[in-house]
Amino acid sequence: MWLSFIAIVALVAQAVVAQARPDSFADLADQVSPSVVNITTSTVVASRTGPRGVVPEGSPFEDFFREFEDRQGEGDRPRRSSALGSGFVISEDGYVVTNNHVIDGADEILIEFFSGEELPATVVGKDPNTDIALLKVESEEPLPFVSFGDSDTARVGDWVMAVGNPLGQGFSVSAGIVSARNRALSGSYDDYIQTDAAINRGNSGGPLFNMDGDVVGVNTAILSPNGGSIGIGFSMASNVVTRVVDQLRDFGETRRGWLGVRIQNVSEDMIDAIEGLENTNGAMVTDVPDGPAKDAGLEAGDVILTFDGQEVEDVRGLVRTVGNTEVGKAVRVVVLREGKTQTLKVTLGRREDAEAAVPAVAPAQPEEPSEKDILGLTVTPVTEALRSELGLDTDATGLVVAAVDETSKAFEKGLRQGDLIVEASQQALLSISDLDARIEEAQDAGRKSILLLVRRGGEPRFVALSLE
Incomplete structure (x- = not known):
């Protein structure tokens, strides 16, 4: 009897799981497709002064290839370049979301709807940091639109559906799951949903839907060795996009x-x-x-x-x-x-x-010409000659790394010749004696390392350098 009961429970559980997996995405596609758009941009490209990447500049063949292009009608005339992308309508009065890189630099933007209707669009605002742009079309009739969902509720393994214009093939649907959350690529504000739903060139700016038909991401990038989908796509999370879109709609720009x-x-x-x-x-x-x-x-x-x-x-x-x-x-x-x-x-x-803003320049600090080997580093105070040689600001102070012992801990920590040590133990360095004093204080306190503030190319970072 108990075995029969357990078997029945197992069958019910399997049925629940089967119901959680959709038999078809057709109803969802029918629901959201009227709000997804194809985007065609047109840009006038200035004439080029030489053969377009065929031969190196200065090559003896350069004149030959230029004459060939002239005969083909290219010459020095400006030409028009087109690009394709995707987007989606977020309000009945015609606001459209897409990627910034889809429309950046475009002279003309044309929106094609699922019905086949085409309307010109204007740029309301754009944000390169999140690669989001907001467009506007004017229509006599209310437009079908979709709403943003809460991307924070998306779980790894959830079903998602991408809709867009891959490779210029027109309206196309692909489905997959959320592969990962909170992915960062290169931006300060990145929060990408990773998905294995097929995303290709032309899908950029299109929506990623959850099973409720809400937009949880904007398809932005793929990881691919050949330019085609290999099942690693990235959609900017809707909770990032909505903040940007609200500011672009209200101000025409972001205000962070x-x-x-x-x-x-x-x-x-x-x-x-x-x-x-x-x-x-x-x-x-x-x-x-x-x-x-x-x-x-x-x-x-x-x-x-x-x-x-x-x-x-x-x-x-x-x-x-x-x-x-x-x-x-x-x-x-x-x-x-x-x-x-x-x-x-x-x-x-x-x-x-x-x-x-442009930062102000402060007066220069005094020089100290001596040099010393410390902790695997050869250091010398900043001089006017070093400021010029290393391209340092006129107000730069500290100790310049003249050499690094490649067998030292300092080398392992990434310190290199030309680095500028600005602080030690969170105190400014003006001379080598300052660094000696900071090291002695750290050793007397029983510390095993000392914290250095190092600048390279103007960018600062802290390095904890072993004293042993």
């Missing part, structure tokens, strides 16, 4: 919060070098230029633990949280400094304004 610090992740070897640091959570402040953070008292060497009540896990998380916070909002930032936590109140600026 700006804290005004340069930061890096906390590494394992920093735990011993920084008093009071217990794990790698947080974001290490490497530089504080003029801006909101400096006005609020943040300093290089601070470890940001919480921002506006949210714990900071790493740099990526902090950048996204700050960017999503309202410009002008006063937030509390908890930092670890000299072994103790401090709470600072920062009024956020606007990142887009900060990126357009």
Whole structure:
């Protein structure tokens, strides 16, 4: 009897699983297809002054190939280039979402609907950081549209469906599952859903639907050795897209919060070098230029633990949280400094304004011409000659790495000739004696490593260098 009961339960469970897997995507495709659009862009390309990549510049064959192109009618005349992509309507009055790279630089944008109707579109706004653009078409009739879903509820293994214009073949549907979440490719605000639903060129800007017909992602990129789908596609998560779209619709541009610090992740070897640091959570402040953070008292060497009540896990998380916070909002930032936590109140600026600003130049610091071998490094103070040779700012101070012992811990940590050591133990370095003093203090305190702030090409990072 019990065996029969168990068998019945197993059959019921299998039936439930079978029902969870759709027999067909046809109903979903019928529901959402009228809101998905093909996008054709047209761009006037300026004439080229030489053969188009056929021969190297200066080659003896260059004139021959130029004459050949002239005979073929190319000559120096401008030509028109076309590109294809996808998009989707998000409101009955004609707002359309797509990728920025689909329409970037276009002179004309034409939207083709599932019905075959075509309408010209104008650009409302675009955001290269998330590769999202918002378009607008004018229609006498209300347009069918789709809504955004909550991408945070998407689970690995959930069914999803991509709709778009792959390889210019017109409206096409592909299905798969959510392969992974929270993928980052190259941007500061990346939050991609990875899917094995077939995504090819032309699918860019098209929607990724969940089984309720809500958009949970915008198809943006693929990983492929040959340009075709191999089952690794990336869709920008809808919870990122909706914030961008709302700002583009309201302002025609993005307005992201700006804290005004340069930061890096906390590494394992920093735990011993920084008093009071217990794990790698947080974001290490490497530089504080003029801006909101400096006005609020943040300093290089601070470890940001919480921002506006949210714990900071790493740099990526902090950048996204700050960017999503309202410009002008006063937030509390908890930092670890000299072994103790401090709470600072920062009024956020606007990142887009900060990126357009030009920093001021401060007066130069005194020179020190001596040189010394320390911890596998040969260091020398900054001089005017070194500033010129290394392309340093006129106000740059610290110790220049003249050489690195390739068998040393310093070399293993990535320090190289030409690096500029700005701080040691979160204190500025103006001379070699300053570095000697910081090393002696760290050894007297029983520390096994010392924290250095290093700049390369103007970009700062912290390095915990072993003293043993």
